[in-house]
Amino acid sequence: MAATVAKVKKEKKPFHFMQWAKSRKGQQVIICVAFMVIPLLLLFTFTYLPFGEMVKFSFYDMKYSTPADKREFVGWENYLDVFRRDDCFGALKLSLYYVVGALIQLALALYLATILSFKVKGGNFFKGLMFFPYLISGIAIGFIFKFFYTRGFVLDTVLQWLGFELENLPYWLRDQSINNWSLVATSVWRYFGQNMVLFIGAIMSVDAELYEAAELDGANKFQQFRYIILPSIKTIVTLNVILSITGSLSAFEQPYVITDGANGTGTYFVIMNELAHTSQKVGLASAMAVVLLLIIFACTILQKLFFKYIFRDAASEDESYKAKRARLKAEKAALRAEKAKKGVA
Amino acid sequence: MKLKKVLAVTLIAAMTAGMAACGNTTNSSQTGTTTNNAADDAVAATESGDAAAGASGSLSYADITLGEDYTDLTTTITLFNHRTDLQSADYNGTTWDEYLAAFNEMYPNITVEITTDTNYADDALMHLQSGDYETIMMIPAVDKADLSNYFLSYGDLETMQGEINYATTWEYGGQVYGVPSTATTQGIVYNKKVFEEAGVTELPTTPDEFIAALQAIKDNTDAIPLYTNYAAGWTMGAWDAYIGSNATGDNTYMNQKLVHTANPFQDYGDDTHAYAVYKVLYDAVANGLTEEDYSTTDWEGCKGMINNGEIGCMVLGSWAYPQMEAAGENAADIGYMPFPITIDGVQYASAGADYSYGINVNASDDEKAAAMVFVKWMTEESGFSYNEDGLPVDADSTETKLSFEGVTFLEDEPAVAGEEDLLNQMNSESELNINAGGDAKIQAIIEHAFNGTMTYDEIMDEWNQSWSDAQEALGVEVTQ
Numbered sequence: 001m002a003a004t005v006a007k008v009k010k011e012k013k014p015f016h017f018m019q020w021a022k023s024r025k026g027q028q029v030i031i032c033v034a035f036m037v038i039p040l041l042l043l044f045t046f047t048y049l050p051f052g053e054m055v056k057f058s059f060y061d062m063k064y065s066t067p068a069d070k071r072e073f074v075g076w077e078n079y080l081d082v083f084r085r086d087d088c089f090g091a092l093k094l095s096l097y098y099v100v101g102a103l104i105q106l107a108l109a110l111y112l113a114t115i116l117s118f119k120v121k122g123g124n125f126f127k128g129l130m131f132f133p134y135l136i137s138g139i140a141i142g143f144i145f146k147f148f149y150t151r152g153f154v155l156d157t158v159l160q161w162l163g164f165e166l167e168n169l170p171y172w173l174r175d176q177s178i179n180n181w182s183l184v185a186t187s188v189w190r191y192f193g194q195n196m197v198l199f200i201g202a203i204m205s206v207d208a209e210l211y212e213a214a215e216l217d218g219a220n221k222f223q224q225f226r227y228i229i230l231p232s233i234k235t236i237v238t239l240n241v242i243l244s245i246t247g248s249l250s251a252f253e254q255p256y257v258i259t260d261g262a263n264g265t266g267t268y269f270v271i272m273n274e275l276a277h278t279s280q281k282v283g284l285a286s287a288m289a290v291v292l293l294l295i296i297f298a299c300t301i302l303q304k305l306f307f308k309y310i311f312r313d314a315a316s317e318d319e320s321y322k323a324k325r326a327r328l329k330a331e332k333a334a335l336r337a338e339k340a341k342k343g344v345a
Numbered sequence: 346m347k348l349k350k351v352l353a354v355t356l357i358a359a360m361t362a363g364m365a366a367c368g369n370t371t372n373s374s375q376t377g378t379t380t381n382n383a384a385d386d387a388v389a390a391t392e393s394g395d396a397a398a399g400a401s402g403s404l405s406y407a408d409i410t411l412g413e414d415y416t417d418l419t420t421t422i423t424l425f426n427h428r429t430d431l432q433s434a435d436y437n438g439t440t441w442d443e444y445l446a447a448f449n450e451m452y453p454n455i456t457v458e459i460t461t462d463t464n465y466a467d468d469a470l471m472h473l474q475s476g477d478y479e480t481i482m483m484i485p486a487v488d489k490a491d492l493s494n495y496f497l498s499y500g501d502l503e504t505m506q507g508e509i510n511y512a513t514t515w516e517y518g519g520q521v522y523g524v525p526s527t528a529t530t531q532g533i534v535y536n537k538k539v540f541e542e543a544g545v546t547e548l549p550t551t552p553d554e555f556i557a558a559l560q561a562i563k564d565n566t567d568a569i570p571l572y573t574n575y576a577a578g579w580t581m582g583a584w585d586a587y588i589g590s591n592a593t594g595d596n597t598y599m600n601q602k603l604v605h606t607a608n609p610f611q612d613y614g615d616d617t618h619a620y621a622v623y624k625v626l627y628d629a630v631a632n633g634l635t636e637e638d639y640s641t642t643d644w645e646g647c648k649g650m651i652n653n654g655e656i657g658c659m660v661l662g663s664w665a666y667p668q669m670e671a672a673g674e675n676a677a678d679i680g681y682m683p684f685p686i687t688i689d690g691v692q693y694a695s696a697g698a699d700y701s702y703g704i705n706v707n708a709s710d711d712e713k714a715a716a717m718v719f720v721k722w723m724t725e726e727s728g729f730s731y732n733e734d735g736l737p738v739d740a741d742s743t744e745t746k747l748s749f750e751g752v753t754f755l756e757d758e759p760a761v762a763g764e765e766d767l768l769n770q771m772n773s774e775s776e777l778n779i780n781a782g783g784d785a786k787i788q789a790i791i792e793h794a795f796n797g798t799m800t801y802d803e804i805m806d807e808w809n810q811s812w813s814d815a816q817e818a819l820g821v822e823v824t825q
Binding site: 063064065146149150151171173174176179259260261262263264266274275277278279280281 | 467470473474487488491575576578637638639640641643772773776778781782783784785788789792795796
């Protein structure tokens with residue numbers, strides 16, 4: 001009896017579903033959804049949900065330990081505070097040090113990558129050597145450099161070998177006019193190897209025949225770099241610049257570990273951390289985080305536009321911009337016409 | 346095709362099972378322990394014959410008789426604390442392992458697992474916020490109103506005051522939530538030999554005498570007169586501990602009066618109050634009486650340096666005293682003196698609880714009982730406070746290695762009822778974070794003193810301004 005009922009039911013609705021599920025299209029959909037659900041769920045739980053909470057916090061006056069029902073809603077007050085206080089945006093000025101550092105770092109990485117992508121003795125050895133710092137944890141690097149910069153320790157000793165007098169050397173971390181540069185140097189040392197490896201990867205994909213052809217035409221190494229390598233790896237250059245600059249806006253590890261953010265080295269992140277964890281102004285710190293996010297968005301968009309402008313020039317060297325647009329338009333029109341034809345057929 | 350499908354299904358099943366397993370194991374183990382506990386509880390209650398504590402479920406510190414109650418209790422408890430040094434076999438004093446061995450002689454069935462952390466103050470808060478924390482914790486900086494959410498009460502204040510000193514430290518609503526591990530006082534740890542060599546025979550009792558002593562050390566010895574420990578950060582925040590009883594001779598100043606005081610950082614003109622405390626630091630740095638590169642000071646290194654006579658003195662609580670003694674071969678050279686502020690001819694020193702043991706309120710009954718037994722044992726039997734050169738915590742004991750002749754000890758009074766969290770709120774609002782991790786503001790004193798970017802009075806004016814703004818924002822009545 002029960003069996004027949006089950007059978008009847010099976011024959012009605014689920015039957016169609018099973019059939020659909022077995023069909024090629026059904027299989028495609030099911031697999032797509034199944035594969036999407038897990039990463040999306042993880043992404044939502046661990047990224048968007050906490051982010052949403054943080055945005056919510058930024059409208060409240062609260063501590064971490066304040067129970068949810070005692071948090072006081074203050075509207076835009078925290079955001080106004082971020083702009084009113086001079087320590088928040090003052091700290092962003094320090095990011096300029098890191099931006100300059102990032103540009104030096106990219107130039108250095110690009111230079112070394114170009115050299116190493118040609119045949120060099122011990123090339124792989126050097127690549128490994130320069131990539132190595134990236135593998136050390138940021139905290140460990142912090143401790144290494146704390147001692148590196150201490151008076152009379154590593155850096156001073158090496159400079160003394162080179163003939164400098166100890167009395168003429170600055171105090172690398174005490175002197176407020178150079179301590180930020182000391183920290184930036186640490187950051188450059190850590191990341192340039194990684195940038196270099198990315199660049200080498202991109203340069204490898206350039207067709208070797210192009211170099212030969214260029215050499216036959218009498219191009220020197222610099223011209224090869226300027227007209228072959230650079231245009232071929234522009235995507236990766238753009239990406240690295242954007243990542244480095246957003247990274248320098250949110251510099252944290254070096255100042256936090258090496259100087260504890262004291263002595264004029266407190267970057268935006270360090271100040272934010274101090275406000276959130278010492279003064280327990282979680283709302284204000286959250287607002288700072290949201291403001292930084294917007295600044296990073298703005299910077300990224302500006303950089304995108306900037307690179308679009310730069311590389312538009314590079315791409316339109318053999319045909320004028322207008323000519324190119326006209327050609328693209330024509331191509332599009334042709335494509336549309338073809339589609340229309342198919343539709344009729 | 347079939348095979349692939351089977352494979353995919355198995356894989357998914359395995360993954361789900363794996364995920365479910367994570368949840369399941371903890372669940373089952375938890376239920377496991379609770380049932381065990383219930384059984385143990387019954388055993389403990391009947392066998393130890395302590396009906397008051399076991400059966401009724403209301404655990405009380407005062408009612409526990411060590412060595413008699415709960416001797417059959419079998420359970421495992423965890424203890425999270427900041428004493429990383431006690432976990433190292435090289436420690437010159439008694440290590441955690443030695444304490445636990447002694448404890449297990451009396452209570453062989455209670456296993457205590459100890460975790461220590463160098464970044465305790467922050468990480469402990471993180472543990473509490475996660476909701477999953479150790480059975481016994483050293484209570485970090487939580488609001489007193491939240492104490493009962495996290496910790497178990499040891500008993501009411503009146504009873505506890507008969508048992509321990511400093512019972513008011515973590516008291517809220519008449520209940521005591523923390524038993525101090527040890528008690529410390531505030532003064533200056535110094536190297537006797539260096540002071541002798543410098544020709545300082547009488548210990549300084551006023552800021553001027555102190556600066557003169559530092560100058561003498563600079564002139565007559567190779568030692569660094571005052572080591573700031575700037576880079577470590579928290580060592581700077583330690584200066585806040587001196588602005589209460591030490592600088593005012595008033596044990597209600599810190600927790601009751603400060604929040605109501607108008608411009609507490611003003612110059613009172615008689616070398617007292619907070620102004621005089623921080624001025625010692627400013628003047629020492631401005632006159633070059635500190636280490637030459639403050640940005641790279643090394644906390645671990647300074648212990649050996651003061652022991653060897655490379656440092657004259659450091660402003661640290663008495664808890665640091667045994668560490669300095671243990672850091673080298675010259676333990677006898679290390680001394681501890683009161684902070685050089687004299688109020689009407691008397692020097693005061695605030696004595697207060699160090700980190701206090703709090704017991705997880707969400708632990709099982711068995712764990713709670715075991716934890717309370719352990720805390721009581723640590724206080725009364727272990728000799729921890731004496732070994733660590735602290736002041737006695739057990740109310741019946743007067744044993745201590747500290748000698749502070751002619752100094753009046755004051756125990757800070759707690760905040761008045763209803764204002765328990767006001768100081769916390771003021772700290773947060775003003776961002777001065779007095780005695781609450783406000784390291785940056787004191788680091789700034791050194792920076793300004795060294796670079797000459799701000800005068801001392803300008804700094805104090807700024808702090809007064811922050812304090813007044815916070816009082817206004819929170820609507821605090823200014824009466825002093």
